[in-house]
Amino acid sequence: MVGTLTKEAASVFDYVIVGGGSAGCVLASRLSEDSDVSVCLLEAGPPDRHPLIHMPMGIIWMMRSKVLNWNFYTQGEPEMGGRRMFWPRGRTLGGSSSSNAMCYLRGHPDDYDQWAALGNPGWSFADVLPYFKRSQNQERGASAYHGTGGPLNVADLRSPSPLTQVFIDAGVQAGLPYNTDFNGPNPEGVGPFQVTQKDGRRCSTARGYLAPARARANLTVITGAHATQVLFENNRAVGVEYKHQGRLQHVRANLEVILSAGAIQSPRLLMLSGVGMPGNSNRSASNPGIICRVSERICRIISMSCWYRPVPGRSPMALPGAVFCAAGSICCVIWWPVAGCSPPMARKAAG
Numbered sequence: 001m002v003g004t005l006t007k008e009a010a011s012v013f014d015y016v017i018v019g020g021g022s023a024g025c026v027l028a029s030r031l032s033e034d035s036d037v038s039v040c041l042l043e044a045g046p047p048d049r050h051p052l053i054h055m056p057m058g059i060i061w062m063m064r065s066k067v068l069n070w071n072f073y074t075q076g077e078p079e080m081g082g083r084r085m086f087w088p089r090g091r092t093l094g095g096s097s098s099s100n101a102m103c104y105l106r107g108h109p110d111d112y113d114q115w116a117a118l119g120n121p122g123w124s125f126a127d128v129l130p131y132f133k134r135s136q137n138q139e140r141g142a143s144a145y146h147g148t149g150g151p152l153n154v155a156d157l158r159s160p161s162p163l164t165q166v167f168i169d170a171g172v173q174a175g176l177p178y179n180t181d182f183n184g185p186n187p188e189g190v191g192p193f194q195v196t197q198k199d200g201r202r203c204s205t206a207r208g209y210l211a212p213a214r215a216r217a218n219l220t221v222i223t224g225a226h227a228t229q230v231l232f233e234n235n236r237a238v239g240v241e242y243k244h245q246g247r248l249q250h251v252r253a254n255l256e257v258i259l260s261a262g263a264i265q266s267p268r269l270l271m272l273s274g275v276g277m278p279g280n281s282n283r284s285a286s287n288p289g290i291i292c293r294v295s296e297r298i299c300r301i302i303s304m305s306c307w308y309r310p311v312p313g314r315s316p317m318a319l320p321g322a323v324f325c326a327a328g329s330i331c332c333v334i335w336w337p338v339a340g341c342s343p344p345m346a347r348k349a350a351g
């Protein structure tokens with residue numbers, strides 16, 4: 001059933017943002033820079049207080065946390081012998097940026113240029129580069145491809161494992177170009193990733209963007225608030241229903257309802273609200289294009305297990321730390337297109 005806003009809607013804001021993840025924290029921070037507008041951020045998960053979130057090696061535990069991760073599984077995949085694939089997603093302020101591998105990668109410039117060529121003005125790599133530069137604080141300093149002074153700290157690894165260099169050397173010997181900057185003019189080759197960390201701690205969007213904005217009087221952040229549907233009046237989104245402390249609540253948006261609940265849950269929330277699924281409701285018939293075919297896009301990562309025996313007194317790190325750091329810092333990834341669910345593609349499909 002499609003929801004409508006009820007009289008007892010308690011709170012009214014200009015913007016209501018659903019999902020306090022990578023995108024949601026950036027939006028909440030940027031929108032609330034204007035003190036004339038009010039912003040409400042709804043996040044289903046808890047605040048990002050757990051120490052393992054901020055400790056880079058905590059990713060091992062974060063990946064399977066029952067509280068801080070949604071722990072999704074796909075349906076049985078015919079191409080995978082019927083196996084269900086694990087699909088982790090962060091569930092706390094910062095979202096997946098609070099539990100991801102922290103590799104700072106913008107994506108291939110050609111993909112952006114292709115989106116622009118498909119009829120999406122403003123999405124070429126030259127168009128988006130200024131925003132990437134504005135968002136980052138590149139510890140190596142500013143350049144044609146990098147910015148300083150932004151909220152997202154980008155650093156070199158502080159303690160790379162000896163295995164990392166061995167792996168990179170092997171790639172170079174095999175003929176791959178050595179690359180020290182995958183966000184520079186050429187994003188291909190083998191080399192160490194840079195990471196979104198500051199002083200050895202994870203720099204999620206909750207830390208980089210949201211934390212400095214939390215004191216603003218025009219920004220309200222509600223954690224433990226699980227949005228259950230978007231509310232409509234005359235085919236216009238005007239609010240959100242969410243569950244908080246066991247009770248259903250309504251919040252109204254004077255200007256915009258923004259869905260930033262991630263690639264799985266934003267479409268899911270639309271479907272729960274009667275939008276986008278053919279046959280789901282009357283409204284869906286007029287918006288069939290918003291469905292992203294996530295299942296058709298796959299990113300394959302080749303991983304290899306290897307062991308490093310530290311030499312007492314000479315090795316900088318002990319096992320197993322070295323093994324985990326190597327896994328996090330080695331760049332030998334073969335990319336398949338993962339751009340299918342991009343905003344411009346979705347917009348194009350919808351238009």
Ligand SMILES: Cc1cc2nc3c(=O)[nH]c(=O)nc-3n(C[C@H](O)[C@H](O)[C@H](O)COP(=O)(O)OP(=O)(O)OC[C@H]3O[C@@H](n4cnc5c(N)ncnc54)[C@H](O)[C@@H]3O)c2cc1C
Nearest residue numbers: 019021022023044091095096100101102103227261262265
């Ligand atoms: C394990 C892992 C490793 C990764 N490693 C890297 C990496 O090294 N480098 C890189 O660039 N990218 C990496 N990524 C990908 C990157 O983290 C994501 O693409 C990015 O965080 C997605 O941002 P988002 O805002 O779309 O969603 P998310 O950051 O996932 O945010 C969605 C938020 O919405 C909340 N939410 C969901 N449903 C609701 C609801 N109904 N009501 C309220 N709130 C809701 C969620 O709890 C979450 O906080 C990784 C991802 C994962 C999972």
